[in-house]
Amino acid sequence: MRHILLWMARNGWLKEHLPRLPFARRAVRRFMPGETAEEALAAAEPFRTHGIGLLFTRLGENLSDLSQAQAIADHYHGLIDEIASRGLDGEISVKLTQLGLDLDPDATLAHGAALSEHAARSGKTFWIDMEGSAYTEATVAMYERLKAEHANVGLCLQAYLRRTPADLHRLLPLHPAIRLVKGAYDEHAAVAFRKRSEVDGAYQSLAVLMLPQAAAGELRLGLGTHDLALVDRIAEYATTAGFPKTCFEVQMLYGIRARDQVRLATSGYRVRDLISYGEAWYAWYLRRLAERPANVAFALRQLFG
């Protein structure tokens, strides 16, 4: 099932035709409040009441020329201002390919630096998202360069990648902000763990290893997962070891485990809800379905009933 969905995510014909079907648009609403920044910002409002932070990302396609990267950077600059003027506890997360990584790494670095600086003015972290394994090295290297100049930059690391322990230990001395996810791309077994027990074991180990530094305030740790059992284990480790509840943040996607997000926030954990928006939601949506069988069941219910 997972591999079919990930194949569908890559298929050009389906990508062109599926999103036009009305049921597909209805189903995707579960995870995405709308295609515009305005819709995303409006959807963020109810989270204030619960003290839940937000992370905004605009879904995008590969770029064909650098002017598109400029337009995307401009869009995020506008979003940073909008977040600040609304007084939202909101941050942004951007894929480096959207800022031109394939076309001109120096231009990408310049965009990243400008966005970091802009986010810093309202005391926010600028998050770099992680993509398929072809981009991991370039993304980590770019993070190192940005982090050397800007304290408020965060990076997503994927626990399923076999290389991640190396990336983590390379970044630890920089006092990084790490958003740890399991990983959702269809990677080869030489590159990524494929058995759930292996991915979960790697995730728990990487998170636990970061806890002492996070508790000491030398690292910001976001647990980007919907696996509540895993979050519970890491939380139990932290509590038992005497680290404060606030030493990590749970980061979940908009529309997934909404009640658990509130429950965690109410019981003293830091929670951040990730709101994605934009027109290019097709491949992103299929990766979300591939992550959890429950999501597929929901999509099918939208289709047939």
Added chain:
Amino acid sequence: MRHILLWMARNGWLKEHLPRLPFARRAVRRFMPGETAEEALAAAEPFRTHGIGLLFTRLGENLSDLSQAQAIADHYHGLIDEIASRGLDGEISVKLTQLGLDLDPDATLAHGAALSEHAARSGKTFWIDMEGSAYTEATVAMYERLKAEHANVGLCLQAYLRRTPADLHRLLPLHPAIRLVKGAYDEHAAVAFRKRSEVDGAYQSLAVLMLPQAAAGELRLGLGTHDLALVDRIAEYATTAGFPKTCFEVQMLYGIRARDQVRLATSGYRVRDLISYGEAWYAWYLRRLAERPANVAFALRQLFG
């Protein structure tokens, strides 16, 4: 099955009668070369060729008076001398109840201090074994006191105990020697994880957390498990993070995964084989059977064929 075996381990009548049956004595030979120190030392010889170290422990019953603790301490002093005179890479591991923990903690501390000092003269670590959860706090506290005076003391920690992260973080500043095991006693769910995935996740996390300090030479880490998949994951983490193969030691029981012990040693890992001996093997043997279904199958083959 596991619970039946652990119940059998505690049952007084069975404890009296089962060990007398000839098939039981035959079956236990798989894990125990004999009942005397001489037999244990003789069994150690073949391990030299492969560069595999040894850890000796004498199986014991609860003590009824302190003179027995003195006799046991004397026995281990003799063993330390014997190991040194044979030039074996051998260390000893002792349960604190065998040194009188139930009867007189100060006497136990004195025995532990004397054995640590004696082991230090031949450059060896004196290992403290871990027992059921009723003894955990007293054992960790005794370890702290011994470790403050003697650099060469090691402690066994059990990953299945919910309290272990607290114990570990309490000991990390002391630059401890830790032998990490999953845990083999029949503990309550309030005290210990009972699901295999939870125990494995805890084990991997605790081990990975110790790796950086172990690689820096500030901690000695023994992985006391026969779970090769788990050892592989921890080894892969270490390699990927750039830590040397020698930053941990794999510790397995005599007679279990003998070929894997040799294979690991040959491929550059540090390996230590644990040889238990003595007359009081009944409860110990049943805990070994409870750990692995494969061990039970072996015991049944001894019985019926």
